[in-house]
Amino acid sequence: MSETGILTGSHFMNGDHACAEGAIAAGCRLFGGYPITPSTEVAERLARRLPQVGGVFIQMEDEMASIAAVLGASAAGSRAMTATSGPGFSLMMENLGLAIMMELPCLIVNIQRGSPSTGLPTLPGQSDIMQARWGSHGDYRLAAYSPWSPQEIFDLTIHGFNVADRYRIPVLLMADEVVGHMVERVVIPEAAEIPFWDRKRANGKAGETFHPFEPGEDLVPPFAHAGEGYRVHFTGLTHDTRGYPDMSAEMHQQLVRRLVDKVERNSAKLEMSDDYEVEDANILVLSYGSTARSARRAVREARELGIKAGALRLISIWPFPEQAFNALADQMDAFIVAEVNLGQMITEVERRVRTSKPVSGVHHAGGAMLPPGPILEEIKRVAGHA
Amino acid sequence: MRDVVFAEAHPLDRIIRSDRMPHIWCPGCGIGIAMRCYAHAILNSEIEEQNQVVVSGIGCSGRVAGYMNIDSYHTTHGRAIPFAVGLKLSNPALNVTVFSGDGDLAAIGGNHLIHGARRNLDLTVICTNNFNYGMTGGQSGPTTPYNARTTTSPYGSPELPFNLVDLLAAAGANFVSRWTVLHVRQVIDDILYAFGKPGFSFIEILSPCPVGFGKSNNFETGIEEMRLYRERCEMGEHMPLSELGIDLRAERPIYIGRFIDRNAPPFKPVHLGPAA
Ligand SMILES: Cc1ncc(C[n+]2csc(CCOP(=O)(O)OP(=O)(O)O)c2C)c(N)n1
Numbered sequence: 001m002s003e004t005g006i007l008t009g010s011h012f013m014n015g016d017h018a019c020a021e022g023a024i025a026a027g028c029r030l031f032g033g034y035p036i037t038p039s040t041e042v043a044e045r046l047a048r049r050l051p052q053v054g055g056v057f058i059q060m061e062d063e064m065a066s067i068a069a070v071l072g073a074s075a076a077g078s079r080a081m082t083a084t085s086g087p088g089f090s091l092m093m094e095n096l097g098l099a100i101m102m103e104l105p106c107l108i109v110n111i112q113r114g115s116p117s118t119g120l121p122t123l124p125g126q127s128d129i130m131q132a133r134w135g136s137h138g139d140y141r142l143a144a145y146s147p148w149s150p151q152e153i154f155d156l157t158i159h160g161f162n163v164a165d166r167y168r169i170p171v172l173l174m175a176d177e178v179v180g181h182m183v184e185r186v187v188i189p190e191a192a193e194i195p196f197w198d199r200k201r202a203n204g205k206a207g208e209t210f211h212p213f214e215p216g217e218d219l220v221p222p223f224a225h226a227g228e229g230y231r232v233h234f235t236g237l238t239h240d241t242r243g244y245p246d247m248s249a250e251m252h253q254q255l256v257r258r259l260v261d262k263v264e265r266n267s268a269k270l271e272m273s274d275d276y277e278v279e280d281a282n283i284l285v286l287s288y289g290s291t292a293r294s295a296r297r298a299v300r301e302a303r304e305l306g307i308k309a310g311a312l313r314l315i316s317i318w319p320f321p322e323q324a325f326n327a328l329a330d331q332m333d334a335f336i337v338a339e340v341n342l343g344q345m346i347t348e349v350e351r352r353v354r355t356s357k358p359v360s361g362v363h364h365a366g367g368a369m370l371p372p373g374p375i376l377e378e379i380k381r382v383a384g385h386a
Numbered sequence: 387m388r389d390v391v392f393a394e395a396h397p398l399d400r401i402i403r404s405d406r407m408p409h410i411w412c413p414g415c416g417i418g419i420a421m422r423c424y425a426h427a428i429l430n431s432e433i434e435e436q437n438q439v440v441v442s443g444i445g446c447s448g449r450v451a452g453y454m455n456i457d458s459y460h461t462t463h464g465r466a467i468p469f470a471v472g473l474k475l476s477n478p479a480l481n482v483t484v485f486s487g488d489g490d491l492a493a494i495g496g497n498h499l500i501h502g503a504r505r506n507l508d509l510t511v512i513c514t515n516n517f518n519y520g521m522t523g524g525q526s527g528p529t530t531p532y533n534a535r536t537t538t539s540p541y542g543s544p545e546l547p548f549n550l551v552d553l554l555a556a557a558g559a560n561f562v563s564r565w566t567v568l569h570v571r572q573v574i575d576d577i578l579y580a581f582g583k584p585g586f587s588f589i590e591i592l593s594p595c596p597v598g599f600g601k602s603n604n605f606e607t608g609i610e611e612m613r614l615y616r617e618r619c620e621m622g623e624h625m626p627l628s629e630l631g632i633d634l635r636a637e638r639p640i641y642i643g644r645f646i647d648r649n650a651p652p653f654k655p656v657h658l659g660p661a662a
């Protein structure tokens with residue numbers, strides 16, 4: 001271990017542990033959580049690791065408390081996170097909205113399992129995708145990423161903290177049980193090579209004229225932490241630039257519009273994706289998380305059959321990788337969406353394909369990884385390949 | 387005409403956001419008095435104002451965070467305590483106070499209240515107990531006395547209330563006291579004492595809500611309820627904790643005082659390595 005506590009080197013570890021190491025590397029200094037399969041190993045690893053680096057691990061009494069503690073820590077200046085799965089994610093929804101309204105950066109990890117309700121605690125699912133986007137009441141935008149490997153969950157944990165701090169938004173890491181429990185090589189770089197985007201901090205004179213919610217040109221207000229002397233007020237009520245409640249429709253429009261625009265205008269910087277064999281492709285398979293591993297295999301096998309298939313992997317699921325999709329959409333004759341739910345991300349693809357080109361889905365309710373077979377079958381069907 | 391001297395400013399002006407006055411509270415409401423006691427305690431305390439932080443949940447009492455001219459967080463219904471936990475753990479130099487109502491702290495936030503006390507993290511919790519949900523129009527809550535009338539118990543509440551002192555004592559708080567908004571000296575003293583007391587402190591302040599609770603239970607005005615406090619309050623430090631339940635409508639004493647003052651170890655997160 002280096003002086004910074006970062007485990008620089010090459011390791012063999014599961015996705016949950018890689019997430020915890022990503023948090024340590026990102027400088028996360030508070031984890032508040034409540035155990036739930038299949039995310040528990042994130043908490044267990046951080047219970048060991050945070051005390052070694054001067055950070056705080058606290059097991060809260062439930063998930064509402066977990067996210068509230070994370071937001072309090074964020075308000076006091078810490079990078080803070082929690083990790084959960086479907087049932088706990090549902091309990092966090094109200095305070096997800098508080099994070100949006102108070103513009104408190106934080107990272108919320110959801111290692112998805114078979115749902116709804118208690119569902120399949122130990123088995124995978126990808127069915128919280130729309131909840132990630134719409135689960136808290138009201139209009140809002142945030143960023144959500146879906147890793148496909150332990151290495152990527154490590155990388156995206158760091159990136160997630162950076163994005164959260166730069167835009168003052170909650171960031172969701174929407175992994176699935178397969179990725180959380182899969183053991184693979186994870187390379188942890190030197191501390192100096194770990195990207196770090198700091199919060200835009202308040203640097204005015206502590207005093208009466210400081211408006212803690214006066215945004216800059218990027219629509220992000222500089223952050224004044226508790227204890228810095230600014231005498232700030234933060235509220236979940238609609239508020240003006242001083243942070244004071246203002247119950248008018250005009251102020252509400254102004255505030256909610258800004259909170260949405262802050263993310264939408266920066267969408268291009270938040271989007272992430274990668275592609276595979278798309279150059280000459282005319283059938284595009286879209287997928288994310290562990291399903292993208294199967295999609296890649298299905299595309300390779302289709303190519304062996306002479307079908308010009310390609311794959312687009314959504315790394316940011318919110319915002320949808322618009323630029324990458326638009327760059328490929330025209331050349332395609334058909335789109336296939338593969339996901340471990342009964343049809344969520346496919347609606348995002350359908351509403352972007354405004355032609356008669358077919359969009360079809362390969363879906364499964366959860367409990368098992370989506371194997372390459374059904375995806376390959378769908379590619380063959382769409383290609384008219386007997 | 388005699389010379390009249392105008393004070394340039396009130397000493398509490400620096401602690402209360404005068405630019406947010408007038409406040410939203412009804413005439414006869416007790417919350418403002420409790421807030422003033424809190425502001426006084428901050429003024430009298432040796433803790434740097436920069437390190438004073440207030441966290442509230444939602445309710446009439448929850449509006450206190452919005453009126454205090456210190457770092458202030460008006461969070462969601464019931465979640466003030468865990469939010470405060472995060473603030474305090476992230477920056478232990480902060481003196482974090484939770485100021486909220488009986489419904490916010492003991493109903494929707496009840497789990498956080500007992501676990502906060504059990505964990506015994508160094509927080510001060512001030513609870514204005516007006517025996518109902520004032521903000522939403524006088525519904526019954528966890529402290530509504532048996533048989534009392536509220537808008538959701540029009541035939542009298544069929545439920546038994548919490549005795550908050552007993553609850554907090556059992557849950558493990560280091561300091562537990564109860565006063566009313568008539569007892570401003572004692573309230574200020576106890577808030578100051580709680581600031582300095584390691585571990586979880588809980589101060590219950592009985593407070594009239596003439597609009598939500600008073601009218602439907604024959605205390606038409608705030609003054610009337612204050613008179614009742616004066617007539618019926620008795621020091622109850624000698625009483626068994628289980629006897630400290632309150633029913634304003636019954637001919638029995640309202641017990642007040644400092645009930646618990648102990649020194650169980652406060653919560654400290656585990657630290658092993660060098661501080662980062
Ligand atoms: C999740 C949620 N449920 C319900 C409400 C509505 N609500 C607002 S304040 C309140 C009760 C507050 O009662 P109390 O804490 O006793 O405060 P008081 O107004 O009496 O001071 C309720 C139920 C809410 N804001 N959020």
Ligand code: SF4
Nearest residue numbers: 411412415446520595
């Ligand atoms: S409703 Fe009751 S608690 Fe709320 S401001 Fe009016 S008197 Fe006070």
Ligand SMILES: [Mg+2]
Nearest residue numbers: 487488518520
């Ligand atoms: Mg109340």
